[in-house]
Amino acid sequence: MFLALLTLHNLVRWAVLILGVIALVRTLPGLGGNRVFTAAERRSVASFMSAVHLQLLLGLLLFAVTGMQRIPVFADASRPSFQWEHLGVGVLIAVAATLANSLSKRAEGDAAKFRAAASWTGIAMLLTLLMIPWWRPLLRLFTQ
Template sequence: MEGLYVILLSVHSIVRWLVLIFGAVALLRTLPGLGGGRAFTASERKAVAMFTGSVHLQLVLGLLLFAFMGMQTIPAFADAPRPSFRWEHVGLGVLVAVFATLASALSKRAATDQGKYRAAVIWTSLALLLSLAAIPWWRPLLRLFTQ
Protein backbone atom coordinates (compact mmCIF):
# COMPACT_ATOMS: atom_id res chain seq x y z
CA MET A 1 0.00 0.00 0.00
CA GLU A 2 2.92 2.35 0.67
CA GLY A 3 4.14 1.96 -2.92
CA LEU A 4 0.75 3.05 -4.25
CA TYR A 5 0.81 6.02 -1.89
CA VAL A 6 4.23 7.15 -3.13
CA ILE A 7 3.19 6.79 -6.78
CA LEU A 8 -0.08 8.70 -6.28
CA LEU A 9 1.66 11.41 -4.27
CA SER A 10 4.36 11.81 -6.93
CA VAL A 11 1.83 12.06 -9.76
CA HIS A 12 -0.28 14.46 -7.67
CA SER A 13 2.83 16.60 -7.18
CA ILE A 14 3.59 16.66 -10.92
CA VAL A 15 0.01 17.41 -11.95
CA ARG A 16 -0.06 20.48 -9.69
CA TRP A 17 2.37 22.09 -12.13
CA LEU A 18 0.17 21.15 -15.08
CA VAL A 19 -2.76 22.83 -13.33
CA LEU A 20 -0.75 26.02 -12.83
CA ILE A 21 0.66 25.99 -16.37
CA PHE A 22 -2.69 25.26 -18.05
CA GLY A 23 -4.37 27.89 -15.85
CA ALA A 24 -1.80 30.50 -16.84
CA VAL A 25 -2.19 29.58 -20.52
CA ALA A 26 -5.99 29.82 -20.23
CA LEU A 27 -5.67 33.29 -18.72
CA LEU A 28 -3.14 34.39 -21.34
CA ARG A 29 -5.54 33.21 -24.06
CA THR A 30 -8.66 34.80 -22.57
CA LEU A 31 -7.54 38.03 -20.85
CA PRO A 32 -6.97 39.91 -24.14
CA GLY A 33 -10.55 39.16 -25.14
CA LEU A 34 -11.98 41.21 -22.28
CA GLY A 35 -11.37 44.36 -24.29
CA GLY A 36 -14.04 43.31 -26.76
CA GLY A 37 -14.03 42.84 -30.48
CA ARG A 38 -12.46 39.39 -30.42
CA ALA A 39 -14.24 36.17 -31.22
CA PHE A 40 -14.01 33.39 -28.64
CA THR A 41 -12.34 30.77 -30.81
CA ALA A 42 -11.61 27.07 -30.48
CA SER A 43 -8.12 27.97 -29.19
CA GLU A 44 -9.53 29.82 -26.19
CA ARG A 45 -12.08 27.07 -25.61
CA LYS A 46 -9.37 24.42 -25.72
CA ALA A 47 -7.16 26.33 -23.25
CA VAL A 48 -10.00 26.58 -20.73
CA ALA A 49 -10.91 22.92 -21.27
CA MET A 50 -7.29 21.81 -20.73
CA PHE A 51 -7.18 23.75 -17.48
CA THR A 52 -10.44 22.22 -16.33
CA GLY A 53 -9.30 18.72 -17.25
CA SER A 54 -6.03 19.10 -15.37
CA VAL A 55 -7.88 20.35 -12.29
CA HIS A 56 -10.26 17.39 -12.44
CA LEU A 57 -7.35 14.97 -12.76
CA GLN A 58 -5.68 16.62 -9.76
CA LEU A 59 -8.86 16.32 -7.70
CA VAL A 60 -9.27 12.64 -8.58
CA LEU A 61 -5.65 11.93 -7.62
CA GLY A 62 -6.09 13.81 -4.35
CA LEU A 63 -9.31 11.98 -3.53
CA LEU A 64 -7.62 8.66 -4.30
CA LEU A 65 -4.87 9.57 -1.85
CA PHE A 66 -7.55 10.44 0.68
CA ALA A 67 -9.49 7.21 0.08
CA PHE A 68 -6.51 4.87 0.14
CA MET A 69 -4.64 6.44 3.00
CA GLY A 70 -7.10 8.42 5.08
CA MET A 71 -6.42 12.01 5.95
CA GLN A 72 -5.15 11.18 9.44
CA THR A 73 -2.32 8.99 8.14
CA ILE A 74 -1.01 10.96 5.16
CA PRO A 75 2.64 11.72 5.99
CA ALA A 76 2.71 14.63 3.53
CA PHE A 77 0.79 16.72 6.07
CA ALA A 78 2.85 15.73 9.13
CA ASP A 79 4.74 19.03 8.91
CA ALA A 80 1.74 21.21 8.02
CA PRO A 81 1.78 24.69 9.58
CA ARG A 82 -1.54 23.95 11.31
CA PRO A 83 -3.54 20.76 11.88
CA SER A 84 -6.51 22.06 9.89
CA PHE A 85 -4.47 22.40 6.69
CA ARG A 86 -5.23 18.83 5.61
CA TRP A 87 -8.95 19.63 5.52
CA GLU A 88 -8.37 23.05 3.99
CA HIS A 89 -6.35 21.34 1.24
CA VAL A 90 -9.19 18.96 0.40
CA GLY A 91 -11.87 21.66 0.64
CA LEU A 92 -9.95 24.10 -1.51
CA GLY A 93 -9.27 21.34 -4.04
CA VAL A 94 -12.98 20.72 -4.41
CA LEU A 95 -13.67 24.45 -4.76
CA VAL A 96 -10.94 24.77 -7.40
CA ALA A 97 -12.63 22.00 -9.38
CA VAL A 98 -16.02 23.73 -9.05
CA PHE A 99 -14.59 27.07 -10.21
CA ALA A 100 -12.69 25.48 -13.12
CA THR A 101 -15.87 23.69 -14.16
CA LEU A 102 -17.76 26.99 -14.03
CA ALA A 103 -15.05 28.59 -16.20
CA SER A 104 -15.53 25.90 -18.80
CA ALA A 105 -19.31 25.59 -18.66
CA LEU A 106 -20.15 29.29 -18.48
CA SER A 107 -17.65 30.28 -21.17
CA LYS A 108 -19.19 27.63 -23.39
CA ARG A 109 -22.81 28.68 -22.76
CA ALA A 110 -22.52 32.47 -22.71
CA ALA A 111 -24.54 34.17 -25.44
CA THR A 112 -21.80 36.59 -26.53
CA ASP A 113 -18.07 36.34 -27.10
CA GLN A 114 -17.56 39.06 -24.47
CA GLY A 115 -19.58 36.96 -21.99
CA LYS A 116 -17.51 33.90 -22.83
CA TYR A 117 -14.27 35.77 -22.17
CA ARG A 118 -15.62 37.28 -18.95
CA ALA A 119 -16.73 33.91 -17.56
CA ALA A 120 -13.45 32.25 -18.52
CA VAL A 121 -11.30 34.98 -16.95
CA ILE A 122 -13.28 35.36 -13.74
CA TRP A 123 -13.65 31.66 -12.89
CA THR A 124 -10.18 30.66 -14.10
CA SER A 125 -8.65 33.45 -12.00
CA LEU A 126 -10.57 32.38 -8.92
CA ALA A 127 -9.63 28.74 -9.47
CA LEU A 128 -5.96 29.65 -9.86
CA LEU A 129 -5.95 31.80 -6.72
CA LEU A 130 -7.48 28.99 -4.70
CA SER A 131 -5.00 26.53 -6.25
CA LEU A 132 -2.13 28.68 -5.04
CA ALA A 133 -3.68 28.81 -1.55
CA ALA A 134 -4.13 25.02 -1.48
CA ILE A 135 -0.57 24.10 -2.43
CA PRO A 136 1.59 23.05 0.52
CA TRP A 137 4.48 25.36 -0.36
CA TRP A 138 6.63 24.17 2.56
CA ARG A 139 6.92 20.74 0.92
CA PRO A 140 9.34 19.93 -1.95
CA LEU A 141 8.28 21.68 -5.14
CA LEU A 142 8.69 18.51 -7.14
CA ARG A 143 8.39 15.22 -5.34
CA LEU A 144 9.39 12.20 -7.35
CA PHE A 145 8.74 8.87 -5.69
CA THR A 146 9.70 10.00 -2.20
CA GLN A 147 7.55 10.79 0.79
Protein backbone atom coordinates (compact mmCIF):
# COMPACT_ATOMS: atom_id res chain seq x y z
CA MET A 1 0.00 0.00 0.00
CA PHE A 2 2.84 2.37 0.86
CA LEU A 3 4.49 2.03 -2.56
CA ALA A 4 1.18 2.49 -4.40
CA LEU A 5 0.45 5.69 -2.45
CA LEU A 6 4.00 6.93 -2.94
CA THR A 7 3.77 6.31 -6.70
CA LEU A 8 0.44 8.13 -6.92
CA HIS A 9 1.83 11.02 -4.84
CA ASN A 10 4.78 11.23 -7.22
CA LEU A 11 2.59 11.19 -10.34
CA VAL A 12 0.11 13.75 -9.00
CA ARG A 13 3.07 16.06 -8.32
CA TRP A 14 3.43 16.45 -12.08
CA ALA A 15 -0.29 17.14 -12.48
CA VAL A 16 -0.01 19.86 -9.80
CA LEU A 17 2.96 21.45 -11.57
CA ILE A 18 1.41 21.29 -15.04
CA LEU A 19 -1.99 22.56 -13.91
CA GLY A 20 -0.33 25.32 -11.87
CA VAL A 21 1.63 26.50 -14.89
CA ILE A 22 -1.54 26.41 -17.01
CA ALA A 23 -3.41 28.44 -14.38
CA LEU A 24 -0.60 31.02 -14.27
CA VAL A 25 -0.39 31.20 -18.07
CA ARG A 26 -4.15 31.83 -18.21
CA THR A 27 -4.28 34.40 -15.38
CA LEU A 28 -1.03 36.39 -15.52
CA PRO A 29 -1.85 38.13 -18.84
CA GLY A 30 -5.08 39.39 -17.26
CA LEU A 31 -3.14 41.46 -14.76
CA GLY A 32 -2.55 43.98 -17.54
CA GLY A 33 -6.10 45.15 -17.39
CA ASN A 34 -8.53 44.83 -20.26
CA ARG A 35 -9.27 41.10 -20.33
CA VAL A 36 -12.41 39.26 -19.31
CA PHE A 37 -12.13 36.51 -16.70
CA THR A 38 -13.77 33.66 -18.62
CA ALA A 39 -14.86 30.15 -17.74
CA ALA A 40 -11.53 28.87 -19.11
CA GLU A 41 -9.57 30.84 -16.51
CA ARG A 42 -12.03 29.71 -13.85
CA ARG A 43 -11.56 26.04 -14.83
CA SER A 44 -7.77 26.31 -14.86
CA VAL A 45 -7.68 27.70 -11.31
CA ALA A 46 -10.25 25.16 -10.07
CA SER A 47 -8.35 22.28 -11.70
CA PHE A 48 -5.12 23.39 -10.05
CA MET A 49 -6.86 23.56 -6.67
CA SER A 50 -8.34 20.08 -7.16
CA ALA A 51 -4.97 18.58 -8.02
CA VAL A 52 -3.39 20.22 -4.95
CA HIS A 53 -6.14 18.85 -2.71
CA LEU A 54 -5.65 15.36 -4.16
CA GLN A 55 -1.91 15.67 -3.56
CA LEU A 56 -2.48 16.73 0.04
CA LEU A 57 -4.88 13.83 0.61
CA LEU A 58 -2.34 11.34 -0.78
CA GLY A 59 0.37 12.86 1.41
CA LEU A 60 -1.80 12.60 4.51
CA LEU A 61 -2.57 8.98 3.65
CA LEU A 62 1.17 8.31 3.35
CA PHE A 63 1.68 9.74 6.82
CA ALA A 64 -1.19 7.63 8.18
CA VAL A 65 0.19 4.44 6.60
CA THR A 66 3.61 5.01 8.14
CA GLY A 67 2.08 5.78 11.54
CA MET A 68 3.58 9.29 11.51
CA GLN A 69 7.04 7.74 11.87
CA ARG A 70 10.01 8.78 9.78
CA ILE A 71 8.99 8.10 6.19
CA PRO A 72 11.75 6.08 4.48
CA VAL A 73 11.86 8.28 1.37
CA PHE A 74 12.94 11.23 3.53
CA ALA A 75 15.90 9.31 5.00
CA ASP A 76 18.26 11.11 2.62
CA ALA A 77 16.84 14.59 3.33
CA SER A 78 19.33 17.31 4.23
CA ARG A 79 17.64 17.84 7.60
CA PRO A 80 15.45 15.57 9.74
CA SER A 81 12.65 18.14 9.97
CA PHE A 82 12.03 18.14 6.19
CA GLN A 83 9.29 15.52 6.55
CA TRP A 84 7.30 17.81 8.86
CA GLU A 85 8.07 20.90 6.79
CA HIS A 86 6.85 19.01 3.71
CA LEU A 87 3.57 18.19 5.45
CA GLY A 88 3.03 21.66 6.95
CA VAL A 89 3.81 23.55 3.78
CA GLY A 90 1.63 21.09 1.84
CA VAL A 91 -1.30 22.29 3.94
CA LEU A 92 -0.33 25.92 3.23
CA ILE A 93 -0.19 25.16 -0.51
CA ALA A 94 -3.72 23.76 -0.33
CA VAL A 95 -4.87 26.90 1.51
CA ALA A 96 -3.27 29.17 -1.12
CA ALA A 97 -4.79 27.18 -4.00
CA THR A 98 -8.19 27.32 -2.30
CA LEU A 99 -7.84 31.08 -1.83
CA ALA A 100 -6.96 31.45 -5.51
CA ASN A 101 -10.13 29.62 -6.43
CA SER A 102 -12.56 31.14 -3.96
CA LEU A 103 -11.30 34.74 -4.03
CA SER A 104 -11.22 34.81 -7.82
CA LYS A 105 -14.78 33.50 -7.81
CA ARG A 106 -16.04 36.15 -5.38
CA ALA A 107 -14.04 39.15 -6.54
CA GLU A 108 -15.87 42.11 -8.05
CA GLY A 109 -14.65 42.84 -11.56
CA ASP A 110 -12.37 41.00 -13.91
CA ALA A 111 -9.16 42.77 -12.81
CA ALA A 112 -9.72 41.70 -9.20
CA LYS A 113 -10.47 38.12 -10.30
CA PHE A 114 -7.23 37.95 -12.28
CA ARG A 115 -5.27 39.51 -9.40
CA ALA A 116 -6.61 37.03 -6.84
CA ALA A 117 -6.15 34.02 -9.10
CA ALA A 118 -2.65 34.92 -10.27
CA SER A 119 -1.28 36.00 -6.89
CA TRP A 120 -2.54 33.04 -4.85
CA THR A 121 -1.71 30.54 -7.58
CA GLY A 122 1.78 32.06 -7.78
CA ILE A 123 2.25 31.71 -4.02
CA ALA A 124 1.04 28.10 -4.13
CA MET A 125 3.39 27.30 -7.03
CA LEU A 126 6.38 28.91 -5.31
CA LEU A 127 5.74 26.91 -2.15
CA THR A 128 5.25 23.76 -4.23
CA LEU A 129 8.60 24.21 -5.95
CA LEU A 130 10.28 24.76 -2.58
CA MET A 131 8.82 21.62 -1.02
CA ILE A 132 9.41 19.09 -3.77
CA PRO A 133 12.24 16.78 -2.70
CA TRP A 134 14.31 17.42 -5.84
CA TRP A 135 17.10 15.08 -4.68
CA ARG A 136 14.71 12.15 -5.16
CA PRO A 137 14.13 10.58 -8.59
CA LEU A 138 11.86 12.74 -10.73
CA LEU A 139 9.73 9.78 -11.76
CA ARG A 140 9.43 6.94 -9.30
CA LEU A 141 7.16 4.03 -10.11
CA PHE A 142 6.62 1.54 -7.27
CA THR A 143 10.09 2.07 -5.79
CA GLN A 144 11.31 4.01 -2.78
